[in-house]
Amino acid sequence: MRYLSFLTFCLITMLMACQQEKPVKKEIKDFKSGIESVKGIRYTEVKRRFSNGLSFDTTGFQQEPSWIIEFYSADTVLAWDPAQQKMQGFHLHHDHKDVYNFAKEWFRFKSVSKDSLVFQRLQVTSKAIADDIRSDVNMTFYADSYIKKLSSSAEVLQRPSKADTTFIKQMIERAERNPTNADSVFAGRIPVQLIPRDNRIQVQKISTVDKLNGRTEAYDYLYPRFRIIIPDSYKDFGFEFNVLVDSNGKMHLGKFYMNMPEYKESRKKVLQGIIDVYLTSLLIIKPGTTLGLPHSSEITVSVKGKK
Template identity: 50%
Template sequence: MIKNLFFGLAFCCIIASCGTKTSDPTLRDFNFLPVKGIRYEEVKRRFSDGLSFNRDGFMQEPSWIVEIVAEDSILAYSPQKKIMQGFHLHYDHGNVYNFAEEWFKVKHISKDSLVLQRVQVDAKVIAKDIRSDVNMTFYAQNYIKNTLKKEASTLQKPTKADTIFIRKRSEEVNKNPDSAYAGRIPVQFMPTTKFASVEKISTVNKLIQRTAAYDYMFPQYKIVINKAYKDFAHQFSLVVDPNGNGKVKNVYGVMPEDVDSKRKVIQALCDYYLKNRFKIIPGETLGIPHNSEITLTLVGKTF
C-alpha cells in the first residue's frame, strides 16, 4: 500500500512539472545544451496543411529570432526594442515549454534547424483547435548564409501554393457580394477633398492578447464628412469588392425592426459620399484584390 502511494505521488509530481524529468534535462526528449549559442531565424510558419494562410485570411508570418543561452534561458528578438531580449525557458511537460509569454511544443532540434509547434494553453490544457495548429521552422543563421546561400527574407516569402490558395479563395468570395475574407493589406480610403477625413483605428491590446493581426483581420475606420447635407453618425460593416464598391452588410446600434430601413439609408450615404470624396483601394492579399469586410463609423457634419 505504501509502495502504491509512493508511485502515485511521484506521478503527480511529474504531471505538475516538478518531477525528475523537469529538473534533469538529460531525461527529456530534447536537450538544448548541444545547440547553445546558435542563433536561429524563423524561415516559415505554417498550418498543418502546409499553407501560410487560413480560409479567413489570417497569415502566419515568420518573424522570430532565437538563441539558446542555457537549458533554462533563451534570447528572443524584440521588434519593438530591436534587441535580443532574455527570457526564462520554462519546461512544463511533454516537450512543452514557455517563454516570451508563449507556449511551444518542441518537435525537432539540430545544429541546423529548430521546429516548434506554437500552442494555445487554456487552464493548463492545450487547446485542440486552429490556435495550436501552427508549426514554426527555424534555420541557423550560419546554415542560411553558408549552406543555403540565401537571405532569410527570401525563405520567409509565401509559397506558390499560398498564391494558388489565395487566388482560389478570392474567386470564391468574389462571387457573393456578402462573402469576404480578410485582406493582408486592408481597404484603403484616400480622401479626394479637404471636406473628408479618415482614421484607421487600431484595436491591438496586449492585456487581452489582441495582437497586431487584429488590425488587418478586423479593420476598423472612422470617416468624417464635413459639409454634409445633415448631421449623422452610423456604425456598420461594409463589404468592399475588388472594384472598390461597398455594400452595407450589418448595421449596429439600432432596433431589429429598423435594420432594413437603416441599411438603405446608410447604403445611400456610402454610394454618395464614399464614392465622391474618396479613392477606395480594395483589400488585397499577395497582390490579389478580393471582397473584404470592414467596420466603419461614418460621421456627417453640416459645418
C-alpha cells in the same frame, strides 16, 4: 512445391509487415541534457504554418515567421526584441514531456538539431493545451549558418509558398462569385484604403490592438475600422455599419444594427445613400489585397455628418 509455397508465404508476410510499420517519431526526452549541442547557435524562423502546410486560413489571417532565438544555457533562451532592437534573455521552463515555455509563449519541441528547429506553438489556458486551431501552428527555424549554406536569405525563405498562392487565388475566385456576401469574402493582408479626395471628408483608421487582452496587430487587418467625418452634410447624423469593398473598389452595404425591424428597410436606404452620395464621391477607395492580388473584403465604418 511446398518449399516454394513456404518462401512465398514468408515473402508476403515480410511485405505486409513493412507496409504496416509506421515511421517512429523521434521524441526529445530530455532536451536540457543535450542543449550543449545547440548552445550558442543563432536560429531564424523561416516558416510558420498550420498543419495543412499553409500560412493562411480562410479568414485571411497569415502566420508570419518573425522569431530569432538562441539557446544561451540549459535554462536561458535569447530572443530578438524588435522594440528594443536587441536579444533579450528569457527563462526556459520545462513543463512536461516535450512542452516548454519561454518569452511568455508555450511550445512543443518537435525537432532539434544544429541546422534547424521545429516547434509547435501552443495555446495554454488554465494549464490545459487547447485542442483547436490555436495550437495548430508549426514554426521552423534554420541556423544562420545553414541559411548561408543554402545560398539564400531569411527574407527569401520566409516568403509565402506556391501552395499559399494557389489557396489565395481559390479564395479570391470564391469571393468574386459572391462579392456582396460577407461569408464569401476574406480579410486582405493589406486592408482597404480610404483616401479623402479633398477636405470635404475626413478619415481616420482606428487601431484596435490590445496586447494585454490578446488583440495582436493582426486585428487591424482582419477587422479594419474607420472613423469618417463629413463636415458639410445635409443634416447631422451618425451611423456605424459594415461595408463590403469589392476588387474594383466599389462599396456594397453590409450588416448594420437596427433595434426596430419595422424601420430596417428605411435605414438601409439611408445608409446606401450615404455610401452613394458621400463615400463613393468623396473617397479614393483602394480594395484590400493579399499577395498583391485585389479582392473583396469587409470593413466597418463609423460615419458622422455635421451640418
